[in-house]
Every structure is written in structure tokens, then in C-alpha cells.
Amino acid sequence: MTATSSSAYGSAEDVDVLIVGGGIVGLSLASALGGRCRVALVEAEPSLAYHTSSRSAQQLIPSYGPAPVKELTRRTLAALADAADVGPDGARRLIWPSRFMLVGSRAAVEAESHEGMRALTRDEARELLPALKPEAFEAAALDTDSVRVDADALLAYHEHRAQAAGVGIHVGAPVHTAQRVGEGWLVGAGAEGFHATNVVNAAGAWADDLAILFGVERLGLQPYRRTAALVSLAEPLAPDAPMVAAADDTWYFRPDPAGALVSPSEAEPSLAEDAVPRPGDIEAALELIRTVADLKVTGIVRAWTGLRTSPQDGLPVMGFDPEAPGFFWLAGQGGYGFQTSSALAEDAAAQLLTGPEALRSGAGPVSETARAFDPHRLSVRS
Ligand SMILES: Cc1cc2nc3c(=O)[nH]c(=O)nc-3n(C[C@H](O)[C@H](O)[C@H](O)COP(=O)(O)OP(=O)(O)OC[C@H]3O[C@@H](n4cnc5c(N)ncnc54)[C@H](O)[C@@H]3O)c2cc1C
Structure with missing residues (x-):
């Protein structure tokens, strides 16, 4: 049963993590986090993956990108190698060789x-x-290690995994208001309200705009x-x-x-x-x-x-905001979103479950590569 608390929205759903953005980045995280804590995802558009995630070339190229991106690509390929989306018409493979x-x-x-x-x-x-x-x-x-991805099948795979694990997915729910309440955030999204301990910014091209709405300084995405x-x-x-x-x-x-x-x-x-x-x-x-x-x-x-x-350095941004507690960045995946999202989502889930100190203290199940994506590195605030 979903816990609620009263708020300006009548009743707000209590969640540990509210993911904003229903593209490949937000859906991959919903799939990685589902069942491990209380999660909801909100998407502004009436359907998921309306923006960049439905417009890619659907290729995953292990030799493409800087070293930390290559590492994510290698892990994403390993994670998807034997996976398939199982829908009413049977199983759809996600990736296959394509030089x-x-x-x-x-x-x-x-x-x-x-x-x-x-x-x-x-x-x-x-x-x-x-x-x-x-x-x-x-x-x-x-x-020769490059692969083609069926982007629709991969998006559906993450959506179905998330739903099966109890993640509430809300479309037509643009985040329009946000305020800090106690240890968390009170967020209005369309007609819905959420009281979230952590908010994940997976808003793609709108990631800096979303930060501003939360009163968080942008990162120059x-x-x-x-x-x-x-x-x-x-x-x-x-x-x-x-x-x-x-x-x-x-x-x-x-x-x-x-x-x-x-x-x-x-x-x-x-x-x-x-x-x-x-x-x-x-x-x-x-x-x-x-x-x-x-x-x-x-x-x-x-x-x-x-x-x-x-961002300016061309690497994804993943991690807790340096100054705004409970505001987590998962954006800036540039031309690599499909080849990096599945692996990056696992790292993001690990950080969200262990808290903001895990990365900096070296504790917790955070990969070495993940440190390259820490939002602290971006100079726009200095
Ligand atoms: C032509 C082209 C070719 C590409 N080819 C490849 C490729 O071959 N391989 C590859 O790996 N990558 C490729 N990419 C890159 C890849 O498509 C992106 O990296 C990826 O789709 C980004 O996903 P995202 O979830 O961050 O963004 P999006 O899919 O844009 O999702 C962000 C979502 O956030 C929502 N949102 C924004 N603000 C709010 C708000 N206030 N409230 C609620 N929701 C909000 C938006 O509506 C949007 O749906 C390509 C991109 C393009 C354009």
C-alpha cells in the first residue's frame, strides 16, 4: 500500500526516490531501483521517451567516447547481452551484433x-x-564489438521491470513546483503530489531548468x-x-x-x-x-x-548535488545515452541507497569510474 502525507496537494505520496524524466536515463534508474526502496517516476509528456530517447541511431559502439564512457558501455553491453523484453507478443531481443x-x-x-x-x-x-x-x-x-539496440524494446524492458517492482510511473505529469520540507522535497507534478526524500534529475535537455525550479544552481548542461x-x-x-x-x-x-x-x-x-x-x-x-x-x-x-x-567536459553527471541535500543529478549523457544508461543506473542506484557520503568517503558499492561523473567537478559554480 502507498503511504501518503497531507500537503498543499491534498495528499502527497511518500517516496524515497522521485525520478523526474521518462527517457532512457530515468527508466533505466527506475528499473535498477525498483523493489529496493519506494520509487515513483514522473514524465511531463503524455507518453514516455517522447524526446531524445525516441530519436537515436540505436547503435552501441564500445570504441566511442572517452575512457569512463567506454567503461560504462562495456558494462551496459554485458548487462544486456542475455536480456530480452517479454511482452504480450513474446520475447524481443534487445541487442545484436552490428559492426x-x-x-x-x-x-x-x-x-x-x-x-x-x-x-x-x-x-x-x-x-x-x-x-x-x-x-x-x-x-x-x-x-567488430559494436551492436545495434532495439531502442523501443530496451525502453519497454526497463519500464516493465520497474512496474513489476512496484514503481509508480506517471505520464502527463510535468514537475511545476518544488519546495524543501523537512529532510525532503514536496513536489507537484501535473495533478500529483509527492513527498520525496530524494529527487533524481533525469530531465535530459531540461536538466538545468529543473534544477532552477528546485532552487538548485545549474551545472551548465x-x-x-x-x-x-x-x-x-x-x-x-x-x-x-x-x-x-x-x-x-x-x-x-x-x-x-x-x-x-x-x-x-x-x-x-x-x-x-x-x-x-x-x-x-x-x-x-x-x-x-x-x-x-x-x-x-x-x-x-x-x-x-x-x-x-x-556539460562542458562531455562526461555524464551522476551524483548528489554538492549543496542541495537530496537532489541527485543523472543527466548529460550526450550522444551515449543508450550505451551508458543501464550501467550508470546501477551506479546511481548504489549511491542513492548508500547516501551522499559513500562516493566521497570511498565506502559503499560505488564503482571507481562513477567518481568521474561527480557533479562536484563542474566549474560553473566556482
Ligand atoms: C540523432 C541522435 C542519434 C543518437 N544516437 C545514439 C546512439 O546511437 N547511441 C546512443 O547511445 N545514444 C544516441 N543518442 C543519444 C541518446 O539518444 C541520448 O543520450 C538519450 O536519449 C538521452 O536520454 P534522456 O533520458 O537523458 O533524455 P530524454 O529522452 O530527452 O528524456 C528526458 C525526459 O525528461 C522529461 N522532462 C523534462 N522536464 C521535465 C519536468 N519538469 N517534469 C517531468 N518531466 C520532465 C522530458 O519530457 C523527457 O521525456 C542519439 C541522439 C540523437 C539526437
Whole structure:
């Protein structure tokens, strides 16, 4: 039975942890924490994962990102390897092998191909993807450990795990008011009220805005636009062809049942908003892709834009706020949200269950990598 206390909202539900944000980050935490304490999740939109989490390229690339991100990716892949979402239509697998290839000038490929990638000759690259134009690139490198993720299935997996463990998930419930009451927070979200010992900020592009609503100083989390599209092709790519990206980060594409998924790989600062593509974005990416690969594009099926949000140093932010007791940051996962969330959620759950001192004292089940994400490191307050 749910405990309640009286408040300005009539009756407020008492929870140990209130998660704000129903994207992959908030849902992963709800799934990790469910059954271990009293948890509720609130999402502003009428459905879960309406924003960035429904707009990704659905690829998990172990060689992508700085070392602490790679560590999270490795742990996320291990956690998801044998997992499946079981729904009314049976079990859906979450991840499967899907190679990732970089192409470009020798210098750019060398600079971007990290540990875990294998250098390829141009002939080897063309064997994997015959559409590549051999005269258009000098070098290539391959990540064979990369996997595709079914983003919908992974979101459903975490949602179902959370619900089965008793987490209350409330959609159409934007947090609009927050005040400090005793040891915790009194929070209004849509028509609901919560009395929460801890509030987790998993609000994606709105993470800094949410902090301000709680009277907490922001951390300088910046949303960046990224656009992608599904295009139809006159000649389909092999379904097992690798995802290919320009080593200078100006485009990528990969096979898709619709034809191909393409992106101009832009990272343009934006306000937190429901972002939409701009005219010409996809056409410009296709122009560049055509110089390197002979993709016979017949039309744009659907295009979308999402916001990838990061702090200045490009690493996620996870941990208790340095100054606001019971306010916990879980945001800034940038372009790595799907490859990091499952592992990062386990670390966040460990910290929430052991309290704010665990990280700094070195006590408790907090991974070494998790220390790299401590919000204390961000300079915006100093
Ligand atoms: C084009 C593109 C390609 C990408 N490709 C990949 C990829 O291949 N692999 C990968 O790992 N990552 C990829 N990413 C990044 C990944 O999608 C993100 O890192 C991830 O989705 C971020 O999840 P989130 O939960 O933080 O944000 P969101 O999904 O945006 O969720 C935050 C939620 O908080 C809610 N919210 C905000 N304010 C409030 C409030 N006051 N009250 C209640 N709710 C609130 C919002 O409505 C939103 O639903 C890609 C991103 C883009 C745009």
C-alpha cells in the first residue's frame, strides 16, 4: 500500500526516490531501483521517451567516447547481452551484433580509431560495403564489438521491470513546483503530489531548468541538436553491412529495413525544446555521403531532430548535488545515452541507497569510474 502525507496537494505520496524524466536515463534508474526502496517516476509528456530517447541511431559502439564512457558501455553491453523484453507478443531481443566502420583521410582515421578498432585496407572496407567509392577515402577502421539496440524494446524492458517492482510511473505529469520540507522535497507534478526524500534529475535537455525550479544552481548542461533521417534506396544495402561514419564527424549512415538511416552528425547548441529538422539538413548530409558512397537514394521517408545534452567536459553527471541535500543529478549523457544508461543506473542506484557520503568517503558499492561523473567537478559554480 502507498503511504501518503497531507500537503498543499491534498495528499502527497511518500517516496524515497522521485525520478523526474521518462527517457532512457530515468527508466533505466527506475528499473535498477525498483523493489529496493519506494520509487515513483514522473514524465511531463503524455507518453514516455517522447524526446531524445525516441530519436537515436540505436547503435552501441564500445570504441566511442572517452575512457569512463567506454567503461560504462562495456558494462551496459554485458548487462544486456542475455536480456530480452517479454511482452504480450513474446520475447524481443534487445541487442545484436552490428559492426561500425570509420572512413576518411589517413590522419583522421588514425586520430579517431581507438583501442578495439582494427585498421582495414580499402579493399577490405569495400568487401564489407561495396557501395564505398575506393578513390574517395584513404583509410578505414572497424569496430567488430559494436551492436545495434532495439531502442523501443530496451525502453519497454526497463519500464516493465520497474512496474513489476512496484514503481509508480506517471505520464502527463510535468514537475511545476518544488519546495524543501523537512529532510525532503514536496513536489507537484501535473495533478500529483509527492513527498520525496530524494529527487533524481533525469530531465535530459531540461536538466538545468529543473534544477532552477528546485532552487538548485545549474551545472551548465548544454543541449546540442542532432538530426537523422530514414531514406529509401533503389538498391538496398546488405542488412549486415556496417554502420559507416566519416572520421571527421560530418555524416554517418547505416542499413535500415526502410533503406538507410543517415545523419549530418551536427552538434549545434540549442535551447531545450521539441527540436525539428531544418530544411536542407538531410540533403546536405546526403551530398557529402554521395562523395564517398554510391547510395542510390530515392526519397526521405522520415526525418527528426533530437537534443544530445552534455556539460562542458562531455562526461555524464551522476551524483548528489554538492549543496542541495537530496537532489541527485543523472543527466548529460550526450550522444551515449543508450550505451551508458543501464550501467550508470546501477551506479546511481548504489549511491542513492548508500547516501551522499559513500562516493566521497570511498565506502559503499560505488564503482571507481562513477567518481568521474561527480557533479562536484563542474566549474560553473566556482
Ligand atoms: C540523432 C541522435 C542519434 C543518437 N544516437 C545514439 C546512439 O546511437 N547511441 C546512443 O547511445 N545514444 C544516441 N543518442 C543519444 C541518446 O539518444 C541520448 O543520450 C538519450 O536519449 C538521452 O536520454 P534522456 O533520458 O537523458 O533524455 P530524454 O529522452 O530527452 O528524456 C528526458 C525526459 O525528461 C522529461 N522532462 C523534462 N522536464 C521535465 C519536468 N519538469 N517534469 C517531468 N518531466 C520532465 C522530458 O519530457 C523527457 O521525456 C542519439 C541522439 C540523437 C539526437
